[in-house]
Amino acid sequence: MENKYTLKVFLVFVFLFKFCNVFFKFLKSAILSLAAAVSTQAVSETAADLVSTIQHPNFQHIYLITDPDARSFEARLIFQNGELDNPYAEGLAHYVEHLAWLNVTQSKDFEALRHSNAWTNLNSTAYVTHSSETWLTKELQRLVEVTAPFTLAKSFMLQERDIILREYEANVAENPYFEIEQNITKALYPSSPWARSVLGSPTEIEDFSLINAKKLHRKSHELGNAVLIVTGNISKTTLQKALRNLNFPKPAAPIAPTPLPTPEVANKRVAADIHVARLGSPTLFYRKLIKRPPCSDAAFCDQTVRVLRAALDSSLPGGIAGPLRFDNFFARSFWFDLRAIGSKHLLIEFTAEPDLNISLSKLETEFTKVFNEIVQQGIPEKTIKQIKKRFQGHLNDVLKRKNYRKNLLIDRVSNRQPYYGLTAERRALRSVTAQKINDLLTALGQSGRTVIYRANEL
């Protein structure tokens, strides 16, 4: 189990591309939201959605989650623009985030820096501040000012590249899968922005251009393309009052989020034997990208993927754990995931360490065989029912966990996906049937782009 857990943590790490010092906080919330993003019929409709929306002429959206018991508030400004939208050197969006935040925090109240953070991923760029109600207007003003042109000294801005280099080194040092995942991503999305690295490479980082950074900042930091999320002990009236007191450094009006790019999924198999000095044991990396069947209701699309993912990852009939790990000894440990890439594609990820005397090729053959058999036979209705019941059973925990809605909201917005509330989630989970799950499963069996890396074969 420890091995599986280790794999999981590192791979989620790579997948999220969350950087800076809030990384672990987000990693934790993302795991929680992946693990328990479900609901059930037992909740009353009114209890389910406590997220208010505020209309504003300058922001794309404003969401408020009031928690009267909280002792402070958190405000996040999330631009619907990330490394995917960066036409310059890889990693420049992250550099822009550093500069924009320094531009706001450097010259002013340093104390507040201790309670603030920022991060960049493929889809978005976010700035977070944390304070008490008295400081609400001031903190919101600080967030709005990340859109203001840089006024820092040129030499100071160039020095920031060294900070990013150190951040790169820390990521590589902490994660033995860092490089291999980057290579797999490049092989999976040839000439697509989905292959872009949020951190960039050391050579690119050293060469980041200030002129391009300023151009990218102007383009990516439009307030009209940003979502403001306020959570904590703030009432709607208090927030509305603070919003009226804000000064906007430049004109802003809501704009629609940039559509996510479409990856290529022509049928192709890329396989390679590689050696990674830092990986102790032989490891198989299997990835397959497919076009998903059309799906329009965001909550339903998510729930079907979650239920199918859990069924496949289980040791129940229809899952891969029995045939690969418990009934036969092919995989000593494995990590499985199924997730959406944009709204039209699905990615199957299987990473495994073979059992004693099993080669990586044998493990690959067995995984493909087991997977194809499941696709042929379908997942038994009983398994689907059990998974749904398990998800519904999490509900009481979910309701006790105050941060659940907040994490769900932040997760959706930072992945440039529309937000839906718990009511929609409950409805979607109820409408998941074995038939619908097996239709999606059939789609997983179709041709797509497959990348297989066999690392450190003995």
Ligand SMILES: [Zn+2]
């Ligand atoms: Zn950073």
